[in-house]
Amino acid sequence: TTAATGHHFAHPGNRFWPVLHRSGFTPRRLLPSEQSELLPLGLGITNVVARATARADEVDAEEFREGGAALTERVERLAPAWLAVVGITAYRTAFGEPRARIGRQERTIGGARVWALPNPSGLNAHWTIETMAEEYARLREAASEGA
Structure with a gap:
């Protein structure tokens, strides 16, 4: 769909x-088609790997590492205060942090x-919306406090 x-x-x-x-x-609640409304809120959105897949496990480790290097370059250029990576496996693999935890x-x-x-994929069912x-919200609070 994406x-x-x-x-x-x-x-x-x-x-x-x-x-x-x-x-x-x-x-x-924004619709996906309203993603451009994130930037005025101080939020950006991008991909670690810019290739559509049905599931994250369709992306191999090398693609994640290459995506992590490209994302690092983008972050260096744009200089955001915070980088949030959605998906612990993506983060661990892209940035070589095999023991990383959520947070x-x-x-x-x-x-x-x-x-x-x-x-937030439905395949990650042990995490509820709440x-x-x-x-x-923990990230939002840390970012708003400048922590």
């Missing part, structure tokens, strides 16, 4: 947009503080 529409997290069952709203990042990371990437967030929103 590849067909050109919008991130576009599958109707994906929980990203409801979680983003419930966590307080957006004033209302704030000790390292920085391109000068940005880093937070690994749970993937528990994901709580984790996303």
Whole structure:
């Protein structure tokens, strides 16, 4: 669905947009087609690997590492204060952090503080909308405090 529409997290069952709203990042639940409304809120969105797949396990480790290097370059160029990576496996593989856990990371990437967030895919069912929103809100609070 994302590849067909050109919008991130576009599958109707994906929980990203409801979680983003419930966590307080957006004033209302945005539609995937409204992703451009994130930038005025101080939020950007991109991919570690810019290739559409039905499941994250369709991306191999080398693609994640190459994507991590490209994302690092982008972060260095754009200089955000924070980088949130959605999906712990993507983060671990792309940035060579095999023991990383969800939450704030000790390292920085391109000068940005880093937070690994749970993937909102329905395949990640042990995270509910509510528990994901709580984790996303932890990042929002840290970012708003300048922590």
